[in-house]
Amino acid sequence: DQQVKQNSPSLSVQEGRISILNCDYTNSMFDYFLWYKKYPAEGPTFLISISSIKDKNEDGRFTVFLNKSAKHLSLHIVPSQPGDSAVYFCAAFNAGNNRKLIWGLGTSLAVNP
């Protein structure tokens, strides 16, 4: 049972345009959400996070939106750059369940020059 779902395995956008990566979750007990980026042959690197008490968090070109009623979050990258091409993982944290991160399957983003 996939508690964190990234339904788009891949996404392709033009340089300078907006990239929107989506993530849905089923467990209403999740209280923290994170986005990680992974390049080939490297470990995931932290990108941005959001607490369940907020609906938006912004860091430079990256903004994460959280819709708790819909159990949905999204990562917006504006403007997209070729260096953003990577696999993006959505992960959720449940403080009451072994304190472990639950990860989605990832979305591969390609930003074309």
Add this chain to the structure above:
Amino acid sequence: ETGVTQSPTHLIKTRGQQVTLRCSSQSGHNTVSWYQQALGQGPQFIFQYYREEENGRGNFPPRFSGLQFPNYSSELNVNALELDDSALYLCASSLAWGRDSGANVLTFGAGSRLTVL
């Protein structure tokens, strides 16, 4: 400040063998987590160590075991290897879990890719 380093980067084993993977935490971090990432999947939580004790475990059998040392480095041991154990094994370090955003951020190593034949 050094990041998380893992060794070996690649290794090949045969079914039934045992393997030990090693991880050095990022300076200042006291918690280590291990994840298994199969091809095309997201990372799956194996277990977490804090103060040399396991304090969280995912759905992995007991033949997956670990250690954390006083310097916060860690080992992952897998006994009686099976073909399905072939994966990228990721180690991540962090400060102790908490609701503060900084404490929840994991710093990952590049992983150890295990192939079981």
